[in-house]
Amino acid sequence: MxxxxxxxxxxxxxxxxxxxxxxxxxxxxxxxxxxxxxxxxMEGNSLGPISDHAEAAVEDLLTEWRELGVEGWSESDWFEWGERLGSRIAPMVGAHEDEVVCANSTTVNLHTLVGTFLREAEGSTVLVNELDFPSDHYAVRAQLRERGLDPDAGLIQVESRDDRTVRAEDVAAALDAHPEVGVVLMPSVLYRSGQLLDIAAITEAAHAHDALVGFDCAHSVGVVPHDFADVGVDFAVWCGYKYLNGGPGAVAGLYVNRRHHGTMPSLAGWWGHEKATQFEMNERFTPAESAGAWQIGTPPLLAMAPLRGVLDLFDERGVxxxxxxxxxxxxxxxxxxxxxxxxxxxxxxxxxxxxxxxxxxxxxxxxxxxxxxxxxxxxxxxxxxxxxxxxxxxxxxxxxxxxxxxxxxxxxxxxxxxxxxxxxxxxxxxx
Missing domain, CATH: 3.90.1150.10 (Aspartate Aminotransferase, domain 1)
Structure with missing residues (x-):
């Protein structure tokens, strides 16, 4: 001030x-x-409180459901909610509109993105750090097991320093020691201490070692600006219920860099199908040419409406x-x-x-x-x-x-x- x-x-x-x-x-x-x-x-980093705009957005959706029934999928904009909300969050993370979609839960997004990029990567192991939120490791280990790999050998952890911090140079050193790493997965913010990691430097280090890199941004999206596209981050995930104040169980978000659009998701579901032919019920899955390909099932609109309301609030107040x-x-x-x-x-x-x-x-x-x-x-x-x-x-x-x-x-x-x-x-x- x-x-x-x-x-x-x-x-x-x-x-x-x-x-x-x-x-x-x-x-x-x-x-x-x-x-x-x-x-x-003082707990908005776990669950943001309810806003009047979030409540109103739920009421609006309930009114549409009551008045339109199943016709809401064609008479309203329900069909594109995931992409529309994603395009509104894209500026917060420094992404193109087609690189962001709101879908699934954070851990489901980790499963499909880690699974996708572990398949596409040159290496066969995943580099994480010992201070991650445990659920991230659960998902990585599960994806390694699904590929017949030993999760104890395939999950490599960057050790924290004596002050419980993790630096980009520590990630680079771990990559030097483990050239077999194919995917680097780091948090943007350590959930215990609140340390913000250097995303640009970590991305540069990963790409210098021919590894793909993604970030769990649950503790930063909505409170820290990002530059995913300019930095060259390959993928990212986050939740909608912390700083975005989207309510308990709010829909999560994901980012996939344009250079990976068209890649087959590891967890394919019909909502990730290209929109133009989605309802032709084709036998084979055709992924959307956008981050929307990593949607899986029908979007949970009641878990998305509060987030839509909060974004309306930001727009109205110019925040x-x-x-x-x-x-x-x-x-x-x-x-x-x-x-x-x-x-x-x-x-x-x-x-x-x-x-x-x-x-x-x-x-x-x-x-x-x-x-x-x-x-x-x-x-x-x-x-x-x-x-x-x-x-x-x-x-x-x-x-x-x-x-x-x-x-x-x-x-x-x-x-x-x-x-x-x-x-x-x-x-x-x-x-």
Whole structure:
């Protein structure tokens, strides 16, 4: 925020006060009025809250279903929802409209894309990293098994550094050590720490070793701009329920670079058939000449409507992903400042450099689980990743600077009062 002309600039001490947060909220844009947010909601990196536009979009679809019945497939635009939503998200990820489609779930998209590109790759193994979300490894191992390959030998992991980060040079070193790698699969943002990886450098390293490269962008799409097409990323996947606020079970998204259009998907389904002849019911599958080929079954419109509503909200308010990123960085800056000053018992696991962090901040404390329970009792919604990480996400669509201050203040009170001692430690761990 720039200081008002004629006023003394804010000092570092000013920026640690709630009064400063309130002034910043009053001067900044926000979409909070369009969202129904439960408490001090710092968990938009797990599930975004409902918006009035998402609710209205569902109601509109229900009205069409009621009035049109099956004719909705021909009288409305249901038939092209996946492609239409994909074209609207394409600018967020730096892609051409035909390179993005909304379809399936994130893990289903990983299965079909990893399976496709593992078949097309020169090498027979997949390079991942040890800090990935586990589900990504489940999908890769399954695809290796389907090809009669040993998943323990075919899944190669980049080890993290002592500070639990992964750098592009670590990926390059792993590729040097394993020339048999055919596919590189990395997250854009590490789900525990919030570290943002260097997609361009990793893509360059993979292509220099004749490997194909894809990214799981569940923790970045909607809050971090990407340049997939210019960088040359081969494929990517993401979910619709985090920063895109598309609701629980929202449809996922996928990107496939144009140079791969026309490739046979490993999981072929009739909705990925070329649209012009889809209803001719031909015996053989003809893939669409677009990312739409990686659709599988009939699109779940009720799981897509909320996302359509949120994109309408962005369009109506003129909100771009660049604006969301700027606001997100300002919010996480404030959170990092406050945590550093007021929560010295916690280790900040998230990189401070703006170009190295996504949209959430990870604080490490040995009582993370019980702290999370105590915060929930104070209507501060965070999430915990075992064994010791509390994640706070000031999502730029609906969280304000005063919310950030309140969350840290509640965290401080929980520590001061040892309020977490009122809760049992996790029995079998948490998910």
């Amino acid at each position: 720039t200081d008002t002309p004629g006023e003394a600039p804010d000092t570092d001490a000013d920026r640690l006060t709630r009064e400063w947060a309130e002034r910043r909220d009053a001067a900044d844009w926000s979409l909070a009025d369009a969202f129904d947010v439960p408490g001090t909601y 771009t992903v660049e604006a969301l990123r700027e606001r997100s960085l300002a919010l996480t800056d404030s959170l990092l400042d406050l945590a550093g000053e007021r929560l010295p018992e916690c280790e900040v696991a998230t990189p401070r450099a703006p170009d190295e962090r996504g949209g959430h901040v990870a604080l490490e404390h040995p009582e993370a689980y019980r702290i999370g329970e105590a915060l929930a009792a104070r209507d501060v919604v965070v999430d915990v990743r075992p064994p010791d990480v509390v994640r706070l996400c000031p999502a730029p669509t609906h969280v304000g600077f005063a919310d950030v201050w309140d969350a840290v203040d509640a965290f401080r009170a929980v520590l001061d009062e040892a309020a977490y001692e009122n809760y049992e430690p996790p029995g079998g761990g948490v998910t």
